[in-house]
Ligand code: K1U
C-alpha cells in the first residue's frame with residue numbers, strides 16, 4: 001500500500017471530470033487500498049479519486065467513530081435526493097484549514113458498485129449524506145469553495161497559494 005499525494009486547491013487538476021470505471025480489476029483494487037490508507041492518514045472522512053489525480057469515478061469514505069467501517073463507491077449515481085436541505089460546515093483535504101457552510105440535501109440515495117463489483121443502493125442522512133454529495137462533486141470537478149461567494153473564494157485562493165509558495169521555499 002502507498003500514501004498518495006493529495007492535490008491542493010487551486011490546482012487545475014481538481015476541476016477534471018472523472019470517467020466511469022470500466023472494470024473493477026486489480027488496478028482499481030490497488031487504487032482503493034491506497035486511497036483508504038491516504039484518507040485514514042489524513043484524518044479525513046472521505047476522499048475522491050480526483051483529489052489524488054486519478055480521474056475515474058471512485059470514492060472512499062468512513063464516517064464511523066471507530067474509523068473501522070470503510071465504504072467504497074464505484075461509479076456512484078444519486079437516485080433520490082430529499083427536498084429538505086440543510087447548511088453544514090464543510091472542510092476538504094484539498095483545501096486545508098478552510099471550513100465554511102454549504103447547503104446540501106439532508107438525505108440521499110446513492111447507487112454504486114462496491115469494491116467487489118457488486119451493485120448496491122445506500123440510503124444516507126447526516127454526515128454520510130453530506131460526505132457523499134461532497135465527494136461526488138469532486139468527481140465532477142467541483143470543489144466546495146465554489147459554493148462560496150467570489151470574494152471568499154478569492155481570499156481562500158490567495159491564502160492557499162501563499163502557503164504553498166512558503167512550503168516550497170522551506
Ligand atoms: O473530500 C474531502 O476532502 C474529505 C472531507 C469530507 C467531508 C467531510 C465533512 C463535510 C464534507 C466533506 C473531509 O474529510 S473534511 C475533514 C474531516 O475530517 C471531517 C469533517 C467533518 C466532520 C468530520 C470530519
Ligand code: ZN
Nearest residue numbers: 091092093094
Ligand atoms: Zn473535498
